[in-house]
Amino acid sequence: MVSNTIEQQATVPTDLAGRLMRVTREIGVVLLRLRQENELLEFVITRITQAFRIDYGAILLHDGKMLTLTAYSGSEDESSSPLLHVFNLVERLMNEGATDVQVLSDIDASERGEERNGSRMGALRTLILTPLAAHATPMGVIVLANTDTRSLLPTELDALRLIGQLLAGRLREMRLQAKLDATARRLASQSERFDPNSTLDPQMGMANKQRFLEGIQQGVSDAIQTGGHLSLLIIVTDHLQAISQKCGNAFVEEVLSRMAKDIQGSIRARDMTARYNGEEFWVLLPSTPGIGAVVVAERLRERISEMTFQSQEGPWHLTASIGVACLSAHATSSEQIIVKAEQCLSQSQRLGGNQIIFDWDEALEMMSDE
DSSP states (O other): OOOOOOOOOOOOOHHHHHHHHHHHHHHHHHHHHHHOHHHHHHHHHHHHOOOOOOEEEEEEEEEOOOEEEEEEEEESOOOGGGGGGGGGHHHHHTTTTTSSSSSOOOOOOOTEEEEEEEEEOOOOOOOEEEEETTTEEEHHHHHHEEEOOOOOOOOHHHHHHHHHHHHHHHHHHHHHHHHHHHHHHHHHHHTTTSTTTOOOOOOTTTTHHHHHHHHHHHHHHHHHTOOOOOEEEEEEEHHHHHHHHHHHOHHHHHHHOOOOHHHHHHHHOEEEEEEEEEEEEEEEEEEHHHHHHHHHHHHHHHHTTEEEEEEEEEEEOOOOOEEEEEETTBBBBBBHHHHHHHHHHHHHHHSSSSSOOOOOOHHHHHHHEE
């Protein structure tokens, strides 16, 4: 049986708020210094278990399919932890989309304890769950367990919420940085094929990769200094590989050349376009918020869908997938904006193409800030 009703303690230790504030600040500072995810998780769970005077603690991370125990702290080793008896319960609660700290009492799993390695483990009476949420998507959960009935004071709840946010944010940042590093290596490898002295793609008349990267970096810097906006579109023709197999590479190049001219003719003079990765077109939109970029993207998507190409196999009608990203509180560098646009593009393609994907939650958050 699990009960969500916990009576709050009547008195608050006078030094509790100050102690938890110091612990939370310490955790926040150390998180910024650590560079390895396993070190990060081990430090957090050990420090929280000590600070909140909890018998057992663990961090479970979600890989998209299931929760995995990644860090542990307690009086017994991980293999004999009574937390293993409530693992399925935690997984079920997380799959239900818990987004706030939960305090559960009267945990029946292994209620009477059991013999393990000659010692008797205490039964779990209290389970405290702190979700690690990134954009409302659970990355995992901090699990704290006690062998006595344990309530949490409002000050403790606030501290756990903040620690969960700090850890989720740092994990998200570390994983994003790993993607950025991979993207930077890929772009650097691809740029070697271009003449570094030229700022134009000789086939398309667009900016080359080097010039485009310089443009987006400068655009981000200008927008941050002036409090302005900047957006990026990544456009890919759907089913281009099938077209190539049936009609040949020369026909594909004709398609891409016409698309390039159409895109350039549909944007402002101060906007910048480039051809990336063979079949991608990137469009930089200075002074354009995300919602405005979606309007531009929809106009381009419609124009592309109206294009017809004649081949020996008959007429071809094109569609395109478009990913949109913008400068925001969660994307403050050119690299982060590029990764977000690529993620949105991938989602558009997974959903069948011929559509625009944009992080609308982020746009609404920006509008509320303004």
